[in-house]
Amino acid sequence: MFYFVPSWYKNQSELLFDDTVNQIKMFYASGEIPKIVMLNYAPQLPFLLHQQELFEIDYWSAFDEIQMTNHVNDKLLNIADFSWPKDAEFIYTPFNVNVMSQNTLFAQISFGTGGYITAIDFYDKLQISKRIMIDVRGFVSSIIYFEQGQPRYQDYLSPAGVWQIRQNFGNEIFKIEVNTAVINRFKQPVYVNMDELLSEVVDNYFNRQQKSENDALIIAADMRHNKLLLHLHCRPDKVVLSLFKDRFPYAENMIAFLDELKFVSLVVVDTQEKVTQITKQLVAYQYPKQETVGRIAHLSPYDTRFELGRSQQSRNLDVLIKASQFSESEKNSMNDILDYMLNNVSVKLFIATNNQNKNEWDNYIRQYLSIYFHVTEETMTSWLTENSDDTAENSINKAPLDDVDLNTVSAKFIYQRISINVFSDENKIIKLFEHIRLIIDLNPFPDVFIQIAGISAGIPQINMSISDYVENRKNGFVIDENNTLNDALDFYLKGLKNWNEALIYSVKKIEKYNSGAIVNQWQEMLGNHYA
Known part of the structure; x- marks a missing residue:
């Protein structure tokens, strides 16, 4: 099994030039079995995978595990599925719907490229008070609560609407709280940060998988998750870091990169120039030459699967x-x-x-x-x-x-x-x-x-x-x-x-x-x- 961990943190609608998307397509076209391991919160993921013609690829989401949303029946939510004031007036614009009540802004409804409702912002005296995030499969996935216009905390919900974990955005020592009603699902009642919780959840996932010596974990190199994945207690032995464009600024983070190389079987880069640059950097840091031979390789992130022009x-x-x-x-x-x-x-x-x-x-x-x-x-x-x-x-x-x-x-x-x-x-x-x-x-x-x-x-x-x-x-x-x-x-x-x-x-x-x-x-x- 080839497990692919993408770096889809920013604009998740722009996956076109991403190395992971194309690597998955290449492996699948070659008869291999790729699987996506999604670490970050992405309520629009199923639609985005369909957009990129990855709908046949199996995926596992850490937040689906946390929220118990691994198996839900899809349905399409529309505006009428939500409760609105009796005097609500809906004003349609090209990008969203403004909901007016008592001549003031009550809510703003946002839509994704597929026409799905993605979020609804609610306002109190023209200041945002909460934002509900809608999963493309048709349920309220999380709620962000605001104080004086700033996010205070975010509740991640089950399909039944019960919050499972709460992420605090203030100065709390423990950023993640577990709902006491579901405490048996987790090892701790609180976590220092989201990475600590994700490490537990991802470890549990790999621990449940049937293992093979041919398993490989292919990581889209990113400072936001490299350390978490490389230090898992239970993961495939073979680990690949995929460096793509300027997503992972290794030159500015050489100490961390040198530490990561200890856990990595192979570093794949998108250009031969990058191989040369990394090799020079490693020499400058006196990294043992025998440790790099054959471990840093240029492999094209794209394949020639298109048709000849006319x-x-x-x-x-x-x-x-x-x-x-x-x-x-x-x-x-x-x-x-x-x-x-x-x-x-x-x-x-x-x-x-x-x-x-x-x-x-x-x-x-x-x-x-x-x-x-x-x-x-x-x-x-x-x-x-x-x-x-x-x-x-x-x-x-x-x-x-x-x-x-x-x-x-x-x-x-x-x-x-x-x-x-x-x-x-x-x-x-x-x-x-x-x-x-x-x-x-x-x-x-x-x-x-x-x-x-x-x-x-x-x-x-x-x-x-x-x-x-x-x-x-x-x-x-x-x-x-x-x-x-x-x-x-x-x-x-x-x-x-x-x-x-x-x-x-x-x-x-x-x-x-x-x-x-x-x-x-x-x-x-x-x-x-x-x-």
């Missing part, structure tokens, strides 16, 4: 650039691409960014076009306002060309060939890659997911650095002091010869990074190393 069937040359930082180097690259578009009318640009920088890029592009075509920003702004289309990717996408001067028409024409995208789920990227001809990622360390997805779709990629996934002039182009971005664009957009060769090479790489090959690497490494 961009060669289109006359358009759709180019995607990852530009999420809005840095000076990204602006310079954007200038080069916009210059290229001025002389290549078939090129369409798709900018992959985040919500924070979406408007920044839109303003930057408008300013660039305004300066280049000598069109005043007032004219651009006026035209954009008059021709806004909220359903388009950009505010003026697909807008009609008016009978105006040539410069204004030219600026519009370029702008209409640019789409700014914020990807919220995997399917949107896969759909877009069906018609993308070329990917550009000029970050020092290119995004691993985009690189793997690019290989899957057979799309060549332009990077600034060599990686395990993209090889220069084979399935991509690595820019150096002798080659410009313009050279790289010409290499893949002027004719199909180089593009077709990249497609053929990508097909060969697909075999290396399919789920079966990656899981085999995991198994080989785990078979040779024990905690």
